[in-house]
Amino acid sequence: MYDPGDYPPVVYPSRTGLVLRQMRLDRGKLPPSVLTGTDRLYEADRSDVIWEAPDFAAFMPHASVEIQEAVELASLTGLRRGDLIRLAWLAVGEHAILWKTGKSKGKGTARVPMMGETKALLQRIRDRYAAAMEVKRPDRRKPLPDTVLSNSHWQSWTPSGVGSRFNDAKTASKVERNCHDLRGTFATRCMLAGLNDQEIADILGWKTVKVAAIRVKYVDQTRVVIELGTGIAAAKV
Template sequence: MTPALVDLFLSSAARAKAARSFEDQQKWLLRFAAHFKDAPAVIFEERGSRSEVNQWRAQWKHSPKQHDMAGTHAARVLNWAVEEGHLSEHHCHRLPKLYGVDRSEVVWTPSDREAIDAIAPDWIKRLLCVACETGLRPGDLVKLTMASVERTPQGRRLRVRTSKRGRIAHIPITPALAEVIDATPSGRLLILTNASGGQLTEHRASEGLRQWRDKAGLSQELRLQDCRGTAATRLLNAGLSLSEIASHMGWSLRHAANVIEHYARVSPGESDAVLVKLAQAKGAGT
């Protein structure tokens, strides 16, 4: 039965590794299992099952992102079922998506950062700076410790194992990032904390920046995750190749190039230097 298939997947090695990712995966797949609770899993070998899955996820059509998430998780468990031999095939590949926002054009510009720095408390300013200088996801930002700082022949870098892919990322410490690290109180392990100096959660980090973004009158499209576009430019300027940046961000080479090119267009003070380096990176075949 379909619920049993979902249970098998959620207890398998194929399930999401990161806690937050697994919570999301479990939430959507339990919804999927509840809807198809009376259906044997083999119904997904029939062509008509594609329509059934589309009808199920249509209940979230008011929220394109949730609508697409439902289809993504359904297809993932069915792909796994085919790979493991529980199904011979399924017909839910490449379900049409509603959410089509291209966030490569959503970046924090120098003027946006200045607007936040002018009014926000120190913990928010530190958060925004580190996010824009490293490109780390919120879940990795809140775990950064002083132990992540390593010496190199030319200076310092951060050595971070990213939570989403479990890869080791080596991030150059730029002058702006160095200021934040060097201003971290002696004896404090965490580089970023909440207003009270305690553990900062991923949710509080995102919500805190959103609140001060609104107070500064900035675009409501800007989110903590969008600091990654700014960071891509910083990393290019720090000497990383386009392929290294794409690998660190989990992006394609084309997306990384598009993000950096857009940042240069909306940041006139950096346009020429950034575009020259981007052209060199493309020309080098990276």
């Protein structure tokens, strides 16, 4: 059933069909190809909306550890959901993540700087995998998936699978934020790390005016986004 609280309150006629299809995709009722090209619309409408510490604190207790990892990785890389679940370990370098994105027919490359928090998260995923395999019989052990993120069966996520599990936690937590809004959170992390607006815009594929709007709203006006890390850590299961 449609819940107006799941999406921005104003939905223009030209976008109604796309929004409804997004809802059905997230619930696993449509294949991912149906929504090709809709990231741009979402980005244009919500580029100055981000996840803050209270959002993470409310969301995380209702999410599985696999969804927690997905949300945290999104906030640390700025990758869109499709690229996030396809991100391969081979793309992870010592200083940056280099990944051919699904946008522009795979011709674009995301160059994401590696933060200390990103390295820590990736190590936690590896450690969790090692611990899970250690308690299994040798013949039941699985190799580490090629993708950084995986579901509870240590298999790569499907778009509908991760979308459905994300929406379950979102509904339970009553957090009025979308997965795409984590890109703005990543932008604030880059600001706190000292990157300028042009550098951040280049990483996210945004115009500098969008980055500047987030900086004014969340960083320059003394909003303490640095507490995000503490909020996420405290909310983990």
